Amino acid sequence: MTALSSPPPTRLSVADLRGSSARRRRETAVRLAFLAAASLSILISLLIIISLIGEAWNFVSSVDPALLFERGWFPRRDLYGIPTIVAGTLLVAGIGMLVAAPLGLGAAIWLSEYASPRARRAIKPVLEVLAGIPSVVLGYFALQVISPTVVDTACPGATDPFNMAAAGIGVGILITPLVASVAEDAMYAVPRSLREASYGLGARKRTTSLRIVFPAAISGIVAALILGLSRGIGETMVVSIAAGATGGSLFSIDPCAPGQTMTAAMTALATGSDQVRGASLAFPSLFFVGLLLFVFTLVLNLVADRFVRRFRVRY
Amino acid sequence: MAATPRNQAITAAEAVRRSLEGAGRTDWRSIGFQAVLVLLLVLTLGVLAWLLVVVFVNGTPVLLERGTDFLTSPLASQPERAGVGQAISGSLMLMAFVAIISFPLGIGAAIYLEEYAADTRFTRLVNTVVRNLAGVPSIVYGLLGLAVFVVALGDVVGPGPASGRSLIAGGLTMAILVLPIVIITSAEALRAVPGAIREAAFGVGATRWEVVRSHVLPYAAPGIFTGTILSMARAFGETAPLILVGAVIGGFNVRYDSILEQLQGRYTALPTTVYDWARKPATFEGNVYAAIVVLIVVLLLVNALAIYLRNRFERRW
Numbered sequence: 204m205t206a207l208s209s210p211p212p213t214r215l216s217v218a219d220l221r222g223s224s225a226r227r228r229r230e231t232a233v234r235l236a237f238l239a240a241a242s243l244s245i246l247i248s249l250l251i252i253i254s255l256i257g258e259a260w261n262f263v264s265s266v267d268p269a270l271l272f273e274r275g276w277f278p279r280r281d282l283y284g285i286p287t288i289v290a291g292t293l294l295v296a297g298i299g300m301l302v303a304a305p306l307g308l309g310a311a312i313w314l315s316e317y318a319s320p321r322a323r324r325a326i327k328p329v330l331e332v333l334a335g336i337p338s339v340v341l342g343y344f345a346l347q348v349i350s351p352t353v354v355d356t357a358c359p360g361a362t363d364p365f366n367m368a369a370a371g372i373g374v375g376i377l378i379t380p381l382v383a384s385v386a387e388d389a390m391y392a393v394p395r396s397l398r399e400a401s402y403g404l405g406a407r408k409r410t411t412s413l414r415i416v417f418p419a420a421i422s423g424i425v426a427a428l429i430l431g432l433s434r435g436i437g438e439t440m441v442v443s444i445a446a447g448a449t450g451g452s453l454f455s456i457d458p459c460a461p462g463q464t465m466t467a468a469m470t471a472l473a474t475g476s477d478q479v480r481g482a483s484l485a486f487p488s489l490f491f492v493g494l495l496l497f498v499f500t501l502v503l504n505l506v507a508d509r510f511v512r513r514f515r516v517r518y
Numbered sequence: 519m520a521a522t523p524r525n526q527a528i529t530a531a532e533a534v535r536r537s538l539e540g541a542g543r544t545d546w547r548s549i550g551f552q553a554v555l556v557l558l559l560v561l562t563l564g565v566l567a568w569l570l571v572v573v574f575v576n577g578t579p580v581l582l583e584r585g586t587d588f589l590t591s592p593l594a595s596q597p598e599r600a601g602v603g604q605a606i607s608g609s610l611m612l613m614a615f616v617a618i619i620s621f622p623l624g625i626g627a628a629i630y631l632e633e634y635a636a637d638t639r640f641t642r643l644v645n646t647v648v649r650n651l652a653g654v655p656s657i658v659y660g661l662l663g664l665a666v667f668v669v670a671l672g673d674v675v676g677p678g679p680a681s682g683r684s685l686i687a688g689g690l691t692m693a694i695l696v697l698p699i700v701i702i703t704s705a706e707a708l709r710a711v712p713g714a715i716r717e718a719a720f721g722v723g724a725t726r727w728e729v730v731r732s733h734v735l736p737y738a739a740p741g742i743f744t745g746t747i748l749s750m751a752r753a754f755g756e757t758a759p760l761i762l763v764g765a766v767i768g769g770f771n772v773r774y775d776s777i778l779e780q781l782q783g784r785y786t787a788l789p790t791t792v793y794d795w796a797r798k799p800a801t802f803e804g805n806v807y808a809a810i811v812v813l814i815v816v817l818l819l820v821n822a823l824a825i826y827l828r829n830r831f832e833r834r835w
Contacts, residue, residue, distance in 0.1 A: 226725060233727040237634055240626030244648050244701065247694055251658065254665035309558025317552060326559070328825050333566045335748075335821050337755030339789045340810050343796045344569050347803075376565050383562070409548040430653070437655025439758035440789075444796050466657050466758070473660075473762045489762075493661040497654065504653040 255497055258490030266484055276463050277451030278472060278485045287454045288492065291367065292464040294456055295442055296435035298371025299378055303431050306375070307382025308424065314383070315390035316412045327384075334380035342444030345373030350445065358459035365447025368458040373441040378431040385430060389423020390416050422511050429507035433500045439466035465492050573814060577807035588808055593766070593786065593794075597802045602809050605791040608685070608765070609754060611780075612787055615689025616696055616753045621746055624700025628742075631701070632708040633730050652698040660762030663691030668763055676782045683764025685785040691763050695756065696749040703745025707738040740831030747824040751817050757789040765790040788813050 266283060273284040310330070314323055350369035355362055393416050401411040417424070447461030455462050463471075472489050581588060584601070591601025627648075635641040667675050667690055672682025675690070711734050719729040735742075766786040774780035786794075792813065795806045 222725070230725050230727055234630075234634055237626045237630035240623045241630040241635070241644050243623060244627060244644060244651060244698065247662075247697070248647050248651055250666060251654070251662050254662055255658070258665065306558050306562045309555050310562050313552075313555040313559050317555060326563070329563060329566065331825070332818065332821055333562070335751055335755070335817055336566075336569065337757065337789055337813060337817070339755070339757045339792050339796070340569070340573070340814065343792065343806060343810065344572065346796070348568070348572055379562055407545065407548055409551045413551075433653060434655075437657065439655070439657045440793065443758075444793065466655065469657055469661075470758060470761050473664075473764075490661060490665070493658055497658050500653060500655055501650060504650055508649070 251497070255490055255494040258487045259494040262484060262487035262491040266488075274454040275451060276468055278468075278488055279451065281484065282451070283484075283488055283491075284454060285492075285495070287452060288463050288465045288468050289495070290454065290456050291446070291452070291462040292436055292466070294367055294458060294462065295371045295374055295438075295446065295464050296432055298368060298458060299374035299435040299438075300428070300432055302372055302375025303379045303382050303435075304428060306379045307427070307431065308386055310379070310383040311386035311390060311424075311427075312412055312417070315387050316408070316416060330380045330383055333376075334384070336377075338377055338438060338440040339444065341373045341377050342370075342441040345369045345376075345441055345445035349373060354459065362459050363447065363461050365445065365461040366459050367446050367462045370442045370446035370464075371458065373445055374435045374438045377438060377441060378434045381434055382427045382431040385427035386420070386424045389420040389427065392423070393419045426507040426511045429503050429510065433503035433507070436503070437466065437496060437500050439470060442467040443470045465496050468492060469496075570814070573807055573810050576804065577809075577811035580804040580808035581811060584808070588805075589812070593791065597798075597805050600795075600802075600805055602788060602791055602812060605786050605788040605809070606812070608688075608785040609787045609789075611685055611785065612689050612692050612760075613750055613754060615686075616693050616750060617746075619690070619693035620697045620700050620749070624697050624746075624749075625704045625742060627697075627701045628704035628708055629730055629735075632705050633734065634726065648698050648701050652702055655758075656695060656756055657758040657762065659691055659695040660759030662694065663687055663759060663763040667691060683766075683784060684782045686781050687763050688760055688765055688785060688787070689781075691759050692753045692756065695759060696753050699749040699752060700746055703749070704738075704742045707741025707745060708734060710741060711737045740827055744824045744828045747820060747827070751820045751824070754820070755789055755813065755817060757787075757793055760787055760790050761793065788816075 270281060270283050271285050273282045274287065275282050275284045276287040277284075314326060318326065346364065346369060349372050350362075350364050350366060353372060354366055354368045358366070358368065397415055397419060398411055401415045406415070442464045443466070446464065446467055452461065452463035469489055469492055472485055584591075588601045589606065590603040591599060592604045594600040627644075631641065631644060631648075635644075667687035668682035672687075675686040676682045676684025715733050715737060716729050719733045724732070764784075766784050774783055788809065792806060792809045795802045795809065
């Protein structure tokens, strides 16, 4: 060691530890680039809100408020019956939930509690494939297959091939994988010790699943249902194809009859099956409906979020 | 035992023995419960099978009969001449927009949120905003594209005959639509890389960017790839926003002289073509199913690739 003839030791200063200035400049540049990318999402949501509110305000300020509560949605004739399309939306989403809640939760309980690891590994990707089927395909399936078979047998008399029930069932099939996967995640996350304690007391598998695991995962299960409802409300193509998205619709909550939802009303306006030339309010009405839809789904998503956070039991 | 009267008291030992053995009772309720669960699952999977069978049985004859002609022909009003050529090229161009714009931005944002940001109010805001953007219905993104790209920036993105309803407008809308999904899946992949990997790199004097580039990203890459591939699949099947920002419905016949002209011109995509044909008379039924077969085959391949990547490279720490 002493043989080393190195230059006399100097004191280390802060400047020595900083590294080269080029390296620091590069660090700052990279950091700023990533920060900009992250900030973009805020810009996007601001753009969404501004563009929706801007045109929606144009609509609200120039439309006669009485027209908003007409019993029918006929933008071509300047009748903007908001209750009509809101009722249609809730009807379709409700039917969808009637389908998706039992199917999704049943699949979730079985996958989480009963399935062998091999069955789980095999079935989960299949559910993912189902989740990946585009909504336009399910819409056509609902119209061509579900409507003439399931709906036609369930509804009395001759039913219109376009009807809300077929659309609702299509939406239900579409959101089943979402409900199943979120609920299954929640139940799978319940610690094994709880199940073992339950078995230790002599409980059956069924009792353990329903009385122990299900309540323990309830926050995630409720969140799964709310998220499913939110997806169902925002679902567009299934309804546009299967519910009979004609130009307008009278107020109707008959699932066996054609009807209009908020989303289908928007595509109908945009594709020109209801091309409006004279009435200038049709374009801004699109944004008003969009704003309503945005608020509905945002509230539901926030509630789901809150549910997970507020009622989650930490293990 | 058989001679014992029913109401006679049994010993405690006997009671325990009977209870443990089930004493000949079959737990019908438990069996019923499990049967219901299996039935629900089979029903769910059965619907998927039913859908695939219907689609392939009705779609493949047209595909076999028309062959590559169906895959290359443009939109047309007669079903026997109409094909998905323009739709496929339009969809591929939209995918290119998604890949070029949302992948770098989305992965960059995820890196910032997971690797750089401290737990500040700004970071929490960005996280909340991203989660909520992922839950916004796709048609609302279509409205955004309509207001911003088609109407406000129409002269830039699509001057001339397209009047704003150009490929650029559609591509940008799609890129914005999948951005939150890319951010969320990439952030999850980054979060799964254990802190010890980072500490080891910091320990030998690497800067934060060097840590991310040479240590975190390589380990997170399979997860990030899987997420980005799935977001591509999502964009490939998305229809509603494209209808609002004006993907062509009906037919169009334009020759483009340059890439820029094509980008600023009219376009269509595979799912919008399916939607358009679905509303046509029943003579188009075979075409709809054939187009759906093309759509589903592409999506199944993409999904299979993503699942393979995940299973092949998944790492447990």
